[in-house]
Amino acid sequence: MPKNYSKFKKITENWKLLIAADIVVFAFIENKLSVLLVERRYAPGIGQWAIPGGFVREDESLEEAALRELNEETGLSRSSYLEQLYTFGEVKRDPRGRVISTAYMVLVSEPEKIRLKASDDAINAKWFAISGLPTLAFGKSHKEILLYAWQRLKWKFEYTNVAVTMMHPEFTLTELQKLYESVYNKNIDKRNFRKKILSLDLVEPIDKVSQELGRPAQLYKAGTKKLKIYNRVI
Amino acid sequence: MPKNYSKFKKITENWKLLIAADIVVFAFIENKLSVLLVERRYAPGIGQWAIPGGFVREDESLEEAALRELNEETGLSRSSYLEQLYTFGEVKRDPRGRVISTAYMVLVSEPEKIRLKASDDAINAKWFAISGLPTLAFGKSHKEILLYAWQRLKWKFEYTNVAVTMMHPEFTLTELQKLYESVYNKNIDKRNFRKKILSLDLVEPIDKVSQELGRPAQLYKAGTKKLKIYNRVI
DNA sequence: TTTGTTGTTGTGAATAATACACTTTTGTGC
DNA sequence: GCACAAAAGTGTATTATTCACAACAACAAA
Numbered sequence: 001m002p003k004n005y006s007k008f009k010k011i012t013e014n015w016k017l018l019i020a021a022d023i024v025v026f027a028f029i030e031n032k033l034s035v036l037l038v039e040r041r042y043a044p045g046i047g048q049w050a051i052p053g054g055f056v057r058e059d060e061s062l063e064e065a066a067l068r069e070l071n072e073e074t075g076l077s078r079s080s081y082l083e084q085l086y087t088f089g090e091v092k093r094d095p096r097g098r099v100i101s102t103a104y105m106v107l108v109s110e111p112e113k114i115r116l117k118a119s120d121d122a123i124n125a126k127w128f129a130i131s132g133l134p135t136l137a138f139g140k141s142h143k144e145i146l147l148y149a150w151q152r153l154k155w156k157f158e159y160t161n162v163a164v165t166m167m168h169p170e171f172t173l174t175e176l177q178k179l180y181e182s183v184y185n186k187n188i189d190k191r192n193f194r195k196k197i198l199s200l201d202l203v204e205p206i207d208k209v210s211q212e213l214g215r216p217a218q219l220y221k222a223g224t225k226k227l228k229i230y231n232r233v234i
Numbered sequence: 235m236p237k238n239y240s241k242f243k244k245i246t247e248n249w250k251l252l253i254a255a256d257i258v259v260f261a262f263i264e265n266k267l268s269v270l271l272v273e274r275r276y277a278p279g280i281g282q283w284a285i286p287g288g289f290v291r292e293d294e295s296l297e298e299a300a301l302r303e304l305n306e307e308t309g310l311s312r313s314s315y316l317e318q319l320y321t322f323g324e325v326k327r328d329p330r331g332r333v334i335s336t337a338y339m340v341l342v343s344e345p346e347k348i349r350l351k352a353s354d355d356a357i358n359a360k361w362f363a364i365s366g367l368p369t370l371a372f373g374k375s376h377k378e379i380l381l382y383a384w385q386r387l388k389w390k391f392e393y394t395n396v397a398v399t400m401m402h403p404e405f406t407l408t409e410l411q412k413l414y415e416s417v418y419n420k421n422i423d424k425r426n427f428r429k430k431i432l433s434l435d436l437v438e439p440i441d442k443v444s445q446e447l448g449r450p451a452q453l454y455k456a457g458t459k460k461l462k463i464y465n466r467v468i
Numbered sequence: 469t470t471t472g473t474t475g476t477t478g479t480g481a482a483t484a485a486t487a488c489a490c491t492t493t494t495g496t497g498c
Numbered sequence: 499g500c501a502c503a504a505a506a507g508t509g510t511a512t513t514a515t516t517c518a519c520a521a522c523a524a525c526a527a528a
Contacts (some may be wrong), residue, residue: 017251019323022250035447056331060251062323087321087336089253089296100334102321117454167296174506191508192486214505217495279484425477426517448474449524469528476523486516492507498500 020101021055021066024149026109028166032129033182038073038122045137074125075117080165081107087196105149107166161202164222172217201225252334255300256287258383261345266363267416270357279371288410306358309351311408314399315341339383395436398456406451
């Protein structure tokens with residue numbers, strides 16, 4: 001280490017800082033926007049539901065830590081989308097000491113393929129519809145992070161094509177519309193929706209139809225075209 | 235400290251993490267969007283220009299640290315706007331050790347009132363037009379932060395009324411337009427601009443005109459109306 | 469009073485957003 | 499095979515919004 005690092009050395013002494021990564025995981029389950037929560041095994045907030053997360057280790061980046069913790073606590077191993085949301089740095093956020101926490105948002109396309117599991121830190125992991133959240137641990141903090149993430153998601157849905165990353169590989173326009181409706185929390189006109197989506201080339205029809213009740217629907221896949229993306233990770 | 239903090243204790247052992255706050259300061263100087271940079275006194279990057287910033291202390295939040303460092307390194311004490319941008323958490327960002335850095339953006343309304351000064355850490359502090367930046371310290375990292383901040387600023391100008399926080403308390407519409415043009419880096423039609431700004435009620439005319447060359451211009455002040463603001467700090 | 473400089477004002481065309489309801493295609497039960 | 503249920507698919511008229519574009523007005527200096 002070169003000279004002139006004296007100030008650095010001084011600052012590194014005498015106190016301890018930890019950084020945590022918290023991850024808001026969204027998926028579209030039974031036509032409802034849903035969030036993955038864990039039931040905490042340890043204090044603070046034993047037995048309460050919380051956003052999955054944990055401390056960053058020495059040899060991993062913030063993003064790596066987010067994905068590792070997510071995998072450890074929930075079994076979720078591959079997600080289609082990861083985006084940093086915000087870093088919370090108030091002095092007394094955590095009773096355990098000086099903890100800074102960076103919140104991430106993850107979007108999952110096929111939640112039914114994920115085997116949720118208990119872990120060292122979490123007694124349980126479970127999907128909750130955004131409209132039926134339980135009381136969360138960590139006072140208002142986790143609730144706020146969650147609502148902030150939802151807000152960001154609405155934004156992204158308006159200005160990018162992230163929505164398709166939450167769909168199955170093959171989907172109908174009606175399904176896609178239901179996802180938009182659950183994220184915006186309001187109804188959308190079918191014709192206007194289709195006009196818009198198709199004019200943006202966000203999706204491509206495939207040579208296949210769905211077979212459900214009623215008239216079969218054209219199936220689509222995600223388009224190759226990427227929308228202009230504004231945030232760093234968007 | 236309650237029981238069951240064992241994992242926390244384990245993680246806090248054996249390694250050191252520091253968190254830094256970097257601040258991109260924008261002001262509108264001589265019709266040009268400008269950025270405040272400091273000339274580094276210490277390694278790494280001695281003598282090179284860099285975004286002002288420094289390490290967060292034990293007893294201060296991230297935002298407090300950002301503002302304190304800004305004040306220490308540049309003499310800047312009051313800014314009209316502060317917003318968190320992004321947290322960089324790669325493992326080997328900094329030669330001094332594991333450093334995580336949160337970038338902030340600050341907007342200044344009356345840069346000519348600020349007495350820039352040298353400091354412990356900075357030999358010098360100086361405004362640079364965004365189109366005439368010097369080579370920056372810290373490899374590509376600081377340049378990227380800066381360009382990201384500029385991008386974010388463009389966004390904010392489109393969807394909020396932050397622009398007026400960069401103007402003097404009294405300003406003409408032409409001055410405001412010049413600011414928009416310097417941020418967007420393109421020309422704007424005068425008539426359309428005025429129509430838009432006035433229809434949004436972003437500004438209020440005051441009982442005063444400017445006295446420059448040519449026809450006197452109506453002076454305006456910031457409107458009380460706040461635009462809907464989407465990001466956490468926006 | 470002329471010239472230079474800047475501020476102020478309006479209109480028409482193109483595009484995008486919104487509101488709105490019926491027909492088509494399939495499967496099922498009689 | 500016919501009536502019904504269920505969901506998919508489709509078009510048009512109206513209203514906002516955006517954009518391109520140029521003449522005139524107010525003042526100062528010469």
